[in-house]
Amino acid sequence: MIDTEETAAAAVQSWLDRLYESNAGFRVKAVADGGQVWRAVTGKPGTHLGEFCAQVDKVTGVVQAGFVPQIGPSARDGYSRMMRTTVVPELRRLGFTGSGRRFTLQTGKYLGTIEFQQSQGNTWMGVRFTANVSAASSSGWTARLGSLSHHGCDHWWSVWAGFPNDDVAADLITAIRDHAVPAIKGERNPPDVPTADLNVASLGQRMRDAVSHGLHRRRSRNGPRP
Known part of the structure; x- marks a missing residue:
């Protein structure tokens, strides 16, 4: 009797290992109750979506490749x-x-x-x-x-x-x-982003303002470009 998601996932994983050998890397990605059977999506970790589906008979424990018809909510x-x-x-x-x-x-x-x-x-x-x-x-x-x-x-x-x-x-x-x-909220640092030092940030802004002011004065002194 296959009566839990865990035992269904284990049955499908064992079936995958026998079918493709354990080093092929296929794994159970999701299991759901399908009435008389458990439905499973399988594939390789890190891949976009499941390569195929399988189903497990709850009474016999027999695993078969399953087909999911496009009926109902997607x-x-x-x-x-x-x-x-x-x-x-x-x-x-x-x-x-x-x-x-x-x-x-x-x-x-x-x-x-x-x-x-x-x-x-x-x-x-x-x-x-x-x-x-x-x-x-x-x-x-x-x-x-x-x-x-x-x-x-x-x-x-x-x-x-x-x-x-x-x-x-x-x-x-x-x-x-x-x-x-x-x-x-600044209560923790995001990855690879150092804590901002307000004094350093203020100094940087003052430097940017000074450069901008100097460029403005130089342009005013030299007159508009032709």
């Missing part, structure tokens, strides 16, 4: 619904304004944006997406959300047609709430 539908019903309301609660792909957080002297970006290769079966975070501060910076929240790595999230996405939404919200927002 992955794009699932992504849109996840953003509309779960992610955007949380962004509002955190103080963000905006709509669509771009949201802005204005808090005191800090101004930051989060802009969601989908992969160009998305299909009916799968949607892969990430987010770019930027802050308007004395140092000014832009970073991928994954580099803030996933150990400095460029992380992309995936939504699959017919598969639950609660875990995806929860991980995305955690990344924004616990990592992006503190970085925008």
Whole structure:
């Protein structure tokens, strides 16, 4: 009896290793309840989407290559619904304004944006997406959300047609709430962006102002160019 997602994933992984040999690198990417069977998306880690699907009979444990008909909500539908019903309301609660792909957080002297970006290769079966975070501060910076929240790595999230996405939404919200927002507010440093020294920043501005003033005086003295 295959009665949990974990045992279904293990059965599919064992099937993959026998079919392609373990060094081929195929892994189970997602598992969902399909009634009498468990459905699974498989592929190589780091690839854009799953190479193919498989299904596991809950009673016999037999694994077969599966075909997913394009019936019902697509992955794009699932992504849109996840953003509309779960992610955007949380962004509002955190103080963000905006709509669509771009949201802005204005808090005191800090101004930051989060802009969601989908992969160009998305299909009916799968949607892969990430987010770019930027802050308007004395140092000014832009970073991928994954580099803030996933150990400095460029992380992309995936939504699959017919598969639950609660875990995806929860991980995305955690990344924004616990990592992006503190970085925008200056409570932590974004990757590869040094802490801004206000005295140094002020000195730099004074130097730029002095150069600009000198150029203006020189042009005034020499008259307009022909």
